[in-house]
Each structure stands twice: as structure tokens, then as C-alpha cells.
Amino acid sequence: MRKFLVAQSETPDEREARRARTGQSSGETYADTLRELDAAADIEICQPADADSPVFTPDELACFDAVFLTGSPLHVYDDSPEVRRQLAFMRAVFASGTPSFGSCAGLQVAVVAAGGSVRKMPARMEAGLSRRIVATSAGREHPLLAGRPTTWDAPAIHGDEVATLPDGATRLAGNDVTQVQAAEIRFDKGVFWGVQYHPELSLEEIAIALRRQAPDLVEAGLADDEREVEERADVMEALHHAPQRRSLRWRLGVDGELADQDGRRREIVNFLSALPTIDRRGAR
Structure with missing residues (x-):
């Protein structure tokens, strides 16, 4: 049984x-997604940005299979x-050697913790779809x-972006709006x-x-x-309930990489599959 820590x-x-809006916090959504992908996993949720949240040491974080x-x-x-506490947590994750994965602000936290920078997107944002x-x-x-086509769309909503990647990072994907859509950081x-983007979220x-x-x-x-x-939100919600409806896919201009749950979650599935191959000394 694998042990996962979700940091919100x-x-x-x-x-x-x-x-109140969705029925779950971001961490609870993430935990449910992980349970659907690994039903046997032991999942803990923490709030490292909170003033009264326990502070994890690298040794404690090393007990988890992934963060x-x-x-x-x-x-x-x-x-x-709040930001300083979150960055300190991420540096402890890096020091522990525990493999980690993040979406949206999660990527940005890892970038800054490792020495890169994040900025407000100049005169633009991505909303609904990347x-x-x-x-x-x-x-x-x-x-x-692995398994992604030449180009793809993904659920996204953000007004900040990675400005510079830290040393030891590799840019893996981008688009015309945001140059860093996926990255590996060592x-x-x-x-x-x-x-x-948000592979963990439903439409x-x-x-x-x-x-x-x-x-x-x-x-x-x-x-x-x-x-x-x-109107746009209504179509997206309708596609959530009927992902195979061609008329809804056509109205949004998307295919199965976004409409199908398996397509949206591809990166999380790939990370979970790769965990046994990720060396805790920073080498794959």
C-alpha cells in the first residue's frame, strides 16, 4: 500500500x-482523484500554508511514497x-527526496522553491481551457x-505563470499563452x-x-x-455529464484528451506509474 501526502x-x-461552491477543498478533490486511480493508497491531507499547521521535517516527508x-x-x-510557509514546505519535500507532483500553483511553488520565478501574466490569462x-x-x-498526442487541450484557469525555470529544470511543454505548461525540476x-493546467479537476x-x-x-x-x-460554463458542465456527446465537443472544439476523464488525468496516471523508477537521490 502506497502512502501519499496531498498539500493544499x-x-x-x-x-x-x-x-461551499464545489463540495470539496482543493486537497479533498485531489485525494478523491488519487483514490480513484489507486484505491489501496493511504492518503493524508495537510495545509502547509496555515500558521497552526504542523511543520514536516525532511525525514517525516521521506516516509511518503509521493507528495x-x-x-x-x-x-x-x-x-x-502563507507563501513563505508553503515554500519552506516544498524545500523540505525536495530535501526529503520524495517524488512530488503539482498542478497550477503547485508547479509555481516548486519553481520558486528551487530558485526560479513566477509572475502575473501580462494582459492575459487562461480560463477554462489551455x-x-x-x-x-x-x-x-x-x-x-507519455501517450499525449502532438498537441492537446487541458482544463486550466490561472492568471500567474512561470517566468523563469530554476537550474536543474527541464521545460516539457508550452503553448502560445504560457511557455511553461509542463516541467521537471531536480x-x-x-x-x-x-x-x-489541472489534470485532477472535473469539467x-x-x-x-x-x-x-x-x-x-x-x-x-x-x-x-x-x-x-x-453559457460557456453551461456547455462545459453538460460535457462533464455527457462526455461522448459530439455536439458538446464540437461547441467547445475539444476531443477526448479533454472530454474523457482518462485523457484529462494522463499526467497523474503517468506519474503514479513512474514512481518506482524515480530515484530518491534525484536521478530517474
């Missing part, structure tokens, strides 16, 4: 707000106590992206695989996020008004 960086208020970092509203370039992601030459050979004794959760951020999407010029955002 939402504040307590943000966790409760997300539960997962969720997305969150956290901005890694803010010099706040379009036409393309693997780099290194990414085409990397097990994280730092201290650890290996991290991460993506800027229903993305639809809920779109509705919540409708004013921001209109301000960013992605929609003319909130009604347009609502």
Missing part, C-alpha cells in the same frame, strides 16, 4: 468557500507568511507526457513533475470556477459579458 495551500476561509501540491489562489510572488499545448523535444521523450535530492469544477471568476474574465477580454461566461 488555500487559507481556511478559501477552503470553506471552495467547499502532491494542489492549485490555489496563492500568488507565489507575494512575500506573505489550448494547443505542445511538448518540447525533451517532453516528447519524458514519461510524464533540486536537492528531489524530483518534481508538474503542469500548469464540472472548471465550470464552477468560470462562473465564480466571470467578472475577471470579462475584464480580461475573454468574454464580452458575464452571460457569455455562463
